[in-house]
Amino acid sequence: MVKENKKTVLRTIRLSKELDELLQNDANSKRISVGAMLSNILTKYSEWDRYAEKFAMISLRQETIRAILEATDDDALIIKARQIGVKIPREFLMFWFKRTDLESYIRYIELLCNYGNFARFELKTDGRTYVITLLHDMGQKWSLFLRYVMEEGIMTSVGTMPRFEVNRGSLIIKIAMP
Structure with a gap:
């Protein structure tokens, strides 16, 4: 399914130094910015995690x-x-x-x-x-x-x-x- 471009908003958040370093390292390994990584994380939350939690889903290898x-x-x-x-x-x-x-x-x-x-x-x-x-x-x-x-x-x-x-x-x- 093709996703259309949506309007964006600027949001400032406060993170612990450790969390910021973890995000920076993971973003670097994926060759994306921390902002893009946070957007991916929040998109996954909005499309999946918030529902999966309510739907009693489990994760298995x-x-x-x-x-x-x-x-x-x-x-x-x-x-x-x-x-x-x-x-x-x-x-x-x-x-x-x-x-x-x-x-x-x-x-x-x-x-x-x-x-x-x-x-x-x-x-x-x-x-x-x-x-x-x-x-x-x-x-x-x-x-x-x-x-x-x-x-x-x-x-x-x-x-x-x-x-x-x-x-x-x-x-x-x-x-x-x-």
């Missing part, structure tokens, strides 16, 4: 999720993914966006990827179809899990049946435009 997935039978994984897909995306959309439509669902996937580290997100369109590519290092079972969560979530929240290409390190979702 990818290694932990991968181990759980590998210990799970494919049939059980698909059943749970479908159950999650029917419930969680719709709740998320209503909580975050106050609506369930294709635009908000695509934004939901983008947020999960950008801040929840589900995958690397890419969106393209040919004017008739949205093509969402999710790239990850989590293996085949993660792709399988995402496929069924997304299928149920899109059908329940948007009312359309997407098409999928499932691979070990990627999931491609094709959704016809309304």
Whole structure:
């Protein structure tokens, strides 16, 4: 999704010397200014953290999720993914966006990827179809899990049946435009 330029305001804040040094070091390592880094931090807070906290989200290392997935039978994984897909995306959309439509669902996937580290997100369109590519290092079972969560979530929240290409390190979702 393309973000439009927004008007900005100047705000002065007081930081401890230690916090300022930490921000400066991290900004230098990313080759951005401290101001840009603070803007990124505050954007993440506004788009994700303030909601994630209320939505009872937890953070786990990818290694932990991968181990759980590998210990799970494919049939059980698909059943749970479908159950999650029917419930969680719709709740998320209503909580975050106050609506369930294709635009908000695509934004939901983008947020999960950008801040929840589900995958690397890419969106393209040919004017008739949205093509969402999710790239990850989590293996085949993660792709399988995402496929069924997304299928149920899109059908329940948007009312359309997407098409999928499932691979070990990627999931491609094709959704016809309304």
